[in-house]
Amino acid sequence: EDQVTQSPEALRLQEGESSSLNCSYTVSGLRGLFWYRQDPGKGPEFLFTLYSAGEEKEKERLKATLTKKESFLHITAPKPEDSATYLCAVQAPSNTGKLIFGQGTTLQVKP
Amino acid sequence: EPEVTQTPSHQVTQMGQEVILRCVPISNHLYFYWYRQILGQKVEFLVSFYNNEISEKSEIFDDQFSVERPDGSNFTLKIRSTKLEDSAMYFCAQTSSRYNEQFFGPGTRLTVL
Numbered sequence: 001e002d003q004v005t006q007s008p009e010a011l012r013l014q015e016g017e018s019s020s021l022n023c024s025y026t027v028s029g030l031r032g033l034f035w036y037r038q039d040p041g042k043g044p045e046f047l048f049t050l051y052s053a054g055e056e057k058e059k060e061r062l063k064a065t066l067t068k069k070e071s072f073l074h075i076t077a078p079k080p081e082d083s084a085t086y087l088c089a090v091q092a093p094s095n096t097g098k099l100i101f102g103q104g105t106t107l108q109v110k111p
Numbered sequence: 112e113p114e115v116t117q118t119p120s121h122q123v124t125q126m127g128q129e130v131i132l133r134c135v136p137i138s139n140h141l142y143f144y145w146y147r148q149i150l151g152q153k154v155e156f157l158v159s160f161y162n163n164e165i166s167e168k169s170e171i172f173d174d175q176f177s178v179e180r181p182d183g184s185n186f187t188l189k190i191r192s193t194k195l196e197d198s199a200m201y202f203c204a205q206t207s208s209r210y211n212e213q214f215f216g217p218g219t220r221l222t223v224l
Binding site: 031032034036041042043044045046049087089091094095096097098099100101102103104 | 112115142144146152153154155156159161166167200202204206209210211212213214215216217218220
């Protein structure tokens, strides 16, 4: 069964304290791995897509990497406005493009 | 990022009533999805829709649920007879290509009393 597990469930950082979020997955034939940001009561906001092992994407203080079994979202020198829940999702090799989500990591950055 | 619109933002209904949730299509988006998120839980896939027909549905998407996009207009999710356990956030997602990123709407918060 296709599965996505994110760790830690919650992470508290001081402003400027860099860290990484983990997303491990088991899927037979990964089509793509997606990172989204979700603010409370809002819809997921797209951040990155990764398609193959070794691929990296960057956007401001965020950097996403992919291996054959997991992905990391690195946050460098975070600011309070980076506080949100970060969701990882994989796309299985069905023909429909459906996403399978992990439970998310809730990040709190304190000033 | 394309802005996906969903209506209503919040719907309160009595158990057993029918509800219709709506999502406005963006012009070049061909693939449509409904997901739901029960409070405190993960986002779950419900159904995918392409070329005016369902392409895949989850176990959650039973006979109480239906989707349609009549005449290229709004993409809708109908729940015929709501249950307490249908209370959740319902998100519409869209994309131009099924293997590209999906863009999510702000969601409809459904509360069943």
